[in-house]
Amino acid sequence: MLALFDSQSVPSPPELQSPASFRLPTAKPKLPREILDHFLSSGSRGALSMSFGNAASIAFDPSASHSAHHQMLFCGLDEMYCMFKGSLNNLSRLNKQYGLSKATNEAMFVIEAYRTLRDRGPYPADQVLKELEGNFAFVVFDRKAGSVFAALDANEGMDLYWGTAADGSLVISDKLEVIKAGCAKSFAPFPPGCMFHSERGLMSFEHPTKKMKAMPRIDSEGVMCGANFKVDVQSRVHTMPRVGSEANWATWGSHA
Numbered sequence: 001m002l003a004l005f006d007s008q009s010v011p012s013p014p015e016l017q018s019p020a021s022f023r024l025p026t027a028k029p030k031l032p033r034e035i036l037d038h039f040l041s042s043g044s045r046g047a048l049s050m051s052f053g054n055a056a057s058i059a060f061d062p063s064a065s066h067s068a069h070h071q072m073l074f075c076g077l078d079e080m081y082c083m084f085k086g087s088l089n090n091l092s093r094l095n096k097q098y099g100l101s102k103a104t105n106e107a108m109f110v111i112e113a114y115r116t117l118r119d120r121g122p123y124p125a126d127q128v129l130k131e132l133e134g135n136f137a138f139v140v141f142d143r144k145a146g147s148v149f150a151a152l153d154a155n156e157g158m159d160l161y162w163g164t165a166a167d168g169s170l171v172i173s174d175k176l177e178v179i180k181a182g183c184a185k186s187f188a189p190f191p192p193g194c195m196f197h198s199e200r201g202l203m204s205f206e207h208p209t210k211k212m213k214a215m216p217r218i219d220s221e222g223v224m225c226g227a228n229f230k231v232d233v234q235s236r237v238h239t240m241p242r243v244g245s246e247a248n249w250a251t252w253g254s255h256a
Contacts, residue, residue: 001083002039002059003139004032007168010198015214016226017164018185027184029166035182075107079143082107086136126205147198154193163187188226211235
């Protein structure tokens with residue numbers, strides 16, 4: 001899967017940008033359109049993409065479910081779009097808890113859970129994600145709100161990467177080769193057990209009362225790359241902000 005978001009709408013974390021990306025003569029970051037073309041050309045003929053003006057583009061390969069260990073799902077509902085990789089072991093219980101039909105798959109469930117958080121927000125976002133059992137990575141694009149919500153499970157059984165394109169756009173993908181080719185040195189693994197919202201940034205849903213800390217990352221060539229993010233165990237988040245602009249989004253994290 002691949003998601004591209006314009007820097008004016010969804011700023012890429014500055015810690016992901018490597019000063020070496022534009023200095024190296026061999027590999028330089030690409031523009032979003034070039035990254036999207038590379039993803040589509042490197043996949044199967046069945047790879048699909050959707051673009052939303054200059055604000056965002058998403059792409060996925062349905063055939064990846066047949067060749068990979070983890071299923072790849074896509075769902076669009078009421079201008080909310082979700083790409084989901086993996087599976088939830090407790091999906092049946094979650095569907096019943098949220099009043100959804102038995103036929104609801106993981107991508108559909110994530111959209112409904114996101115909608116509940118955005119519109120009614122009875123639970124903190126970290127508490128909702130902690131209830132998800134299994135290996136998963138997902139990206140939600142809310143076109144109406146212009147926001148992005150992404151998460152990776154804490155089990156470290158799934159790969160997800162994020163980086164910065166040549167124009168500053170945020171790039172998220174499960175394909176390391178796509179991220180490397182598109183972002184040069186300005187990328188890093190997405191931290192396990194974490195969630196990212198375009199308005200509130202990155203936080204750990206495993207440790208919601210702790211701040212995230214950027215850690216310098218140097219590759220095998222000795223070049224500074226995009227930073228890794230780790231939980232700062234010495235820190236403490238005293239107040240948890242609310243997320244959302246137009247809607248009454250959920251409390252972003254649990255209160256300390």
